[in-house]
Amino acid sequence: MKSSLTIVVVVVVVVAFILVSYSCKNQRNQQANQMESIQKELIFPKGEKITNNNFVGTAWLEGLLDADSLNHIAVGSVVFEPGARSNWHTHPDGQILICLDGVGYYQEKGSPIRVVNKGEVVNIRPNVLHWHGASADTEFVQLAITSRLEGVTEWFGAVSDEEYLGLKR
Amino acid sequence: MKSSLTIVVVVVVVVAFILVSYSCKNQRNQQANQMESIQKELIFPKGEKITNNNFVGTAWLEGLLDADSLNHIAVGSVVFEPGARSNWHTHPDGQILICLDGVGYYQEKGSPIRVVNKGEVVNIRPNVLHWHGASADTEFVQLAITSRLEGVTEWFGAVSDEEYLGLKR
Numbered sequence: 506m507k508s509s510l511t512i513v514v515v516v517v518v519v520v521a522f523i524l525v526s527y528s529c530k531n532q533r534n535q536q537a538n539q540m541e542s543i544q545k546e547l548i549f550p551k552g553e554k555i556t557n558n559n560f561v562g563t564a565w566l567e568g569l570l571d572a573d574s575l576n577h578i579a580v581g582s583v584v585f586e587p588g589a590r591s592n593w594h595t596h597p598d599g600q601i602l603i604c605l606d607g608v609g610y611y612q613e614k615g616s617p618i619r620v621v622n623k624g625e626v627v628n629i630r631p632n633v634l635h636w637h638g639a640s641a642d643t644e645f646v647q648l649a650i651t652s653r654l655e656g657v658t659e660w661f662g663a664v665s666d667e668e669y670l671g672l673k674r
Numbered sequence: 675m676k677s678s679l680t681i682v683v684v685v686v687v688v689v690a691f692i693l694v695s696y697s698c699k700n701q702r703n704q705q706a707n708q709m710e711s712i713q714k715e716l717i718f719p720k721g722e723k724i725t726n727n728n729f730v731g732t733a734w735l736e737g738l739l740d741a742d743s744l745n746h747i748a749v750g751s752v753v754f755e756p757g758a759r760s761n762w763h764t765h766p767d768g769q770i771l772i773c774l775d776g777v778g779y780y781q782e783k784g785s786p787i788r789v790v791n792k793g794e795v796v797n798i799r800p801n802v803l804h805w806h807g808a809s810a811d812t813e814f815v816q817l818a819i820t821s822r823l824e825g826v827t828e829w830f831g832a833v834s835d836e837e838y839l840g841l842k843r
Contacts, residue, residue: 624718
């Protein structure tokens with residue numbers, strides 16, 4: 506009788522033990538998923554996939570504010586997937602890039618590639634030939650602030666893999 | 675003998691059960707703390723505490739880019755603690771505010787207070803009398819983009835508690 510009782514008690518407690526461990530593991534997994542979604546949370550929507558020929562790879566644009574007669578500054582958020590980059594181009598009135606997340610590359614013609622990390626600002630001077638995009642392994646989320654006082658962006662050729670990999674300036 | 679065995683087994687299993695529950699709870703707490711620190715992570719440093727008389731409450735400014743002869747756009751990040759706000763003021767060339775985190779208030783003279791959430795943009799027209807700051811309960815992290823083409827910001831009186839609480843426009 507006592508032996509049966511021992512077995513029953515042990516089985517009940519062991520089953521409870523397994524249930525608690527399982528529930529604990531599930532809670533951990535749920536929290537891990539939640540953390541991942543917070544880390545991935547963008548401030549702005551990803552926007553529309555860029556389909557023009559001025560980019561290599563996949564990039565997304567969310568226009569935040571257009572210039573008009575009272576405001577000459579356009580603001581947009583661009584997400585470059587790893588490896589994606591703009592073609593070489595110039596801005597007649599310069600442009601300011603701010604890295605909101607990820608890791609980017611920025612290069613002016615003749616200079617080495619600059620790695621741009623979260624929180625860093627790139628001050629692109631008027632008519633300086635340059636390109637920007639994601640690093641090879643990590644996406645790049647940038648805010649682009651562009652003065653529209655003078656002319657339009659001029660586009661040049663694509664950034665070759667040799668240039669992108671830093672083998673050629 | 676068997677009775678003693680039952681007691682020993684039950685005690686051992688119950689202690690193990692308590693230890694697993696405790697360890698599980700600790701892991702949950704550690705993950706919760708980690709989540710909080712991710713949510714609180716700022717893109718830019720908080721910067722310097724603003725000590726001039728153009729603000730009520732505690733606000734912090736990190737200058738990101740100054741205007742100069744080639745770039746007329748200044749960019750800064752401002753953190754307003756809950757309840758903190760600017761005085762009433764105007765910008766001769768307008769200003770663009772972008773909410774990076776938290777919840778802010780924005781008001782133009784004569785209009786109701788606008789609540790500004792993460793990712794939202796405020797397009798402040800030239801010479802429009804306005805103020806901005808944090809909501810009463812939540813801090814407000816804003817990017818301020820200011821054209822420095824014409825004149826300087828003009829400052830007026832402080833935003834009273836009556837105005838801040840939306841009782842008076």
